[in-house]
Amino acid sequence: MAVKINLFERVDSGKGLFAVETISLIYNALTTILILILYPRMDHPGMMLLERAGIVVLTFVLIFLYQAVPCRLTAFIRMLVQMSLLAYWYPDTFEFNRLFPNLDYLFAHAEQFLFGCQPAVEFSKHLPSIWFSEPFNMGYFFYYPMMFIVVVYYFLKRFEWFEKICFVLVTSFFIYYLIYILLPVAGPQFYFPAIGMDKVNACIFPPIGDYFNLNDYLIPGPGFDHGFFFNLVEASQEVGERPTAAFPSSHVGISTIVMIMSWRVNRKLTYLLTPFYLLLCGATVYIQAHYLIDAIVGFISAFFVYHLATLMYKRWFISPVFKLMG
Known part of the structure; x- marks a missing residue:
């Protein structure tokens, strides 16, 4: 018999911040300091500072809302808003790393040395039909829905762990974002059109300095260009993609971290998500968003990042945030 969920069931976490809000404010503060250091060189630092101030205000407005109505629903809204803000923090990494010399040429050289080719080019070239293009693009598009499904499952079925997994997920993103700020790698879909495919085919990968500081042309993805999921991915990339965040692949x-979370709570859910996960991993190279080494290191790093974020939660937040009140 199904258990009914009362979204307005009262919960009590005290008067302070949730763990996910704490880590978000820490990341906000760290990047604010970086803006102040790089202020003269940045494109629109004043606006970036205002946006950060707005995020702080929004965070505390939601805290006041929760204090007025402390229930599962308002707790979920607070968590969901912080996770939704990741859509802001991702392109924000570009505003920093665009100032530094691009490193794609090193990764393209490494790719050529390790595999004797550019897998991001060869993969789609040998599998161009709709029967491969659409499944891979579907997997890539399923990135955020996969996260949402697992987060909602915890909210509905394992509420006592909900705050923890939200913290681990958001903290994992921030760890990757800090790497992206310091390691400017754009990926094949930006680097290859910047140097020209004639050079790629000739295995010539020149450094391009701060080329992406003024240029952000994104090559159309390979595959069946009339496909439904192909066009969904293209539209989403046109809106939110920037020449940043290639190494390691956060996708x-x-x-992988989401799959670990699902495995720990429900094996059937993991089996359901596995085909989408495998297609997503393959799609990162198929659509030329990443070099193959980006995907490999992304997989390996996931286990370290997951354990680091979990350790941070245990050290910083000893007792559970949520205590259900009868």
Whole structure:
């Protein structure tokens, strides 16, 4: 018999911040300091500072809302807003790493040395039909729905762990984002059109300095261009993609962490998500968003990032945030 969930069931976490809000404010503060250091060189630092102030205000407005109505629903809203803000923090990494010399040429050289080719080019070239293009693009598009499904499952079925997994997930993103700020790698879909496919085919990968500081042309993805999921991915990339965040692949890293979370709570859910996960991992290279080494390191790093974020939660937040009140 199904258990009914009362979204307005009262919960009590005290008067302070949730763990996920704490880590978000820490990341906000760290990047604010970086803006102040790089202020003269940045494109629109004043606006970035205002946006950060707005995020702080929004965070505390939601705290006041929760204090007025402390229940599962308002707790979920607070968590969901912080996770939704990741859509802001991701392109924000580009505003920092665009100032530094691009490193794609090193990764393209490494790819050529390790595999004797550019897998991001060869993969789609040998599997161009709709029967491969659509499944891979579907997997890539399923990145955020996969996260949402697992987070909602914890909210509905394992509420006592909900705060923890939200913290681990958001913290994992921030760990990857800090790497992206310091390691400017754009990926094949940006680097290859910047140097020209004639050079790629000739295995010539020149450094391009701060080229992406003024240029952000994104090559259309390979595959069947009339496909439904192909066009969904293209539309989403046109809106939110930037020449940043290629190494390691957070798509592979975060989706692996999501799979770990699902495995720990429900094996059937894991089996359901596995085909989408495998297609997503393959799609990162198929659509040329990443080099193959990005995907490999993304997978390996996921286990370290997951354990680091979990350790941070245990050290910083000893007792559970949520205590159900009868």
